[in-house]
Amino acid sequence: MTGLRAENLTLAYDRRIVVEGLTLALPAGRVTAILGPNGCGKSTLLKALARLIRPQAGRVTLDGEDIHALPTRAVARRLGLLPQAPIAPEGITVGDLVARGRAPWRGLLAGWSAADEAARAAALAATGLTDLAARPVADLSGGQRQRVWIALALAQQTEHLLLDEPTTWLDLPHQIEVLALLRRLNREQGRSIVTVLHDLSLAARFADHLVLMAAGRVLAEGTPEEVLTPGALEDAFGLRALVIADPVTGTPLVVPA
Amino acid sequence: MSRGLSLLAAALLLACLLGLAVGEVLLGPADLWRGLLTGEGPGGFTLRVLRGPRVATGALAGAALGMSGAIFQSVLRNPLAAPDVMGFTAGAGLGALAVAGFGAGAGLSVTLGAAAGGAGAAVAVALLALTREGLVPLRLVLVGIGAGFTLTALTGFAMTRLPGPEAMEAQRWLSGSLAARTWGHAGQIALTALPLALLTAALVPALALLEMGDDLAAGLGLRVQRARAGLAALGVALAAAAVAVAGPVPFIALMAGPLARGALRRAGTAGPGAVLAGAALTGATIAVLADLAARAAVPGVQLPLGVMTGILGAPCLLWLLTREMERGGL
Secondary structure (H helix, E strand, C coil): CCCEEEEEEEEEECCEEEEEEEEEEECCCCEEEEECCCCCCHHHHHHHHCCCCCCCEEEEEECCEEHHHCCHHHHHCCEEEECCCCCCCCCCEHHHHHHHHHHHHCCCCCCCCHHHHHHHHHHHHHCCCHHHCCCEHHHCCHHHHHHHHHHHHHHCCCCEEEEECCCCCCCHHHHHHHHHHHHHHHHHHCCEEEEECCCHHHHHHHCCEEEEEECCEEEEEECHHHHCCHHHHHHHHCCCEEEEECCCCCCEEEEEC | CCHHHHHHHHHHHHHHHHHHHCCCCCCCHHHHHHHHHHCCHHHHHHHHHHHHHHHHHHHHHHHHHHHHHHHHHHHCCCCCCCCCCCCHHHHHHHHHHHHHHCCCCCCHHHHHHHHHHHHHHHHHHHHHHCECCECCHHHHHHHHHHHHHHHHHHHHHHHHHCCHHHHHHHHHHHCCCCCCCCHHHHHHHHHHHHHHHHHHHHCHHHHHHHCCCHHHHHHCCCCHHHHHHHHHHHHHHHHHHHHHHHCCCCCHHHHHHHHHHHHHHHCCCCCHHHHHHHHHHHHHHHHHHHHHHHHHCCCCCCCCHHHHHHHHHHHHHHHHHHHHHHHCCC
């Protein structure tokens, strides 16, 4: 029972049920993309996986333990979350923002340790930001800024990394840059990555495992080839589309009909 | 200590020296120096009895208000959030007046009355502003503005029930005044505000996480609701401590944070700890200078401190409002 699992999960805001009876095992050491139409509950599911919302029924387990039975900081040392719209404090530099990812590892009165510095340096290097460490975050481009947030999550040194639409608002080259970075982090550092994405073909290109959701349920999961079929796209999005092999990578490419 | 904080501390020192030297009796540098060192000469009495306690009380109350405002501005991520704008100081003023009106006198009971009034106003505003999505900062600010008017009206009503002379005295106190403060007042605000400031300092790491949004803060291991409630409680208590010794002085809490941020940013980075310390220094400087201006502006007339901070603060509020509207924050 290793890794992150959702067992018979029901999630609701007030009385409005968003996700009902969902069971899902996220493969350890892989890149998983959660797909689905707007309002299908994918962001809500991600928040529940990150322990931000308490389920109405069912549970989320991390290596077999109920995530709500674990202390907040202990979870934050094993599982990082990059939400959709984090706020960069005014005037903060790249290095200072990335340093805040060390929060779950620092004691109340403990200073900045050698381990903290090593983690920050590694996070900056992995995201190609070492030379920008002294720059204010506000001066950076959208793609660079997104890399700063990913670096913050890396400095947290968690084995699981959850991201909510990390490519929204980015132009295509920057979307590819961010997704390539996530896959590289997975391959080189062995981190399990779960990300909510909108672009189906990019998801097929960069993720090992896809989860297709609709109306609070999992419609299909598996490899990109197994999940992205014309029938599943029709069911999930009401979209009539052809699925052909991507001429560059051979992964499924969705072409709306 | 960063360069920005050193500059703000120097400004406070200068303001205090001016506040001690200037008044009906103008002290020259030599008399001021001698009075400070030996307590003797023409400066001695002025410093020991007249202006010393007044400047000390003003500086400490201003610091408490400035820190309180900066806490709310950070926690609610809104530069318009401050205990005076949101009705908390009005609540504290009403609480203190209620206690004083019952003849319980000054000191501890007034402090407790102010604390109870401030906390009552804060809880009422939070409950009224509560929606299904939790507490939305802008809604909280707007409900607070409304609550402030209501509490001020209630205070006005309570005043009409007081006998003439007491009503005059209460009116003076309610506009925020440092007239006739003793070392007892200075000691009281020191003993209440310093422990609160230390507790706030312990929560600076939590504030650093809250600034980045609730979800990210929670993902980094912070118990968001608990941290926010703790910080808000400290903000209310700091404001109430200041109100108990200086009355509900308007606008200092609102002005100190943005001014300190501006000064700190010009001198380099501004982390949440530096902003809190800077807002305390700035609040103290504003209080001392505004009190000096209130004493010295019109010869022979002592205006209440609150009149001066109102004159200074209203344009500052308008500036913050227009800036927020341009940014689309409102």
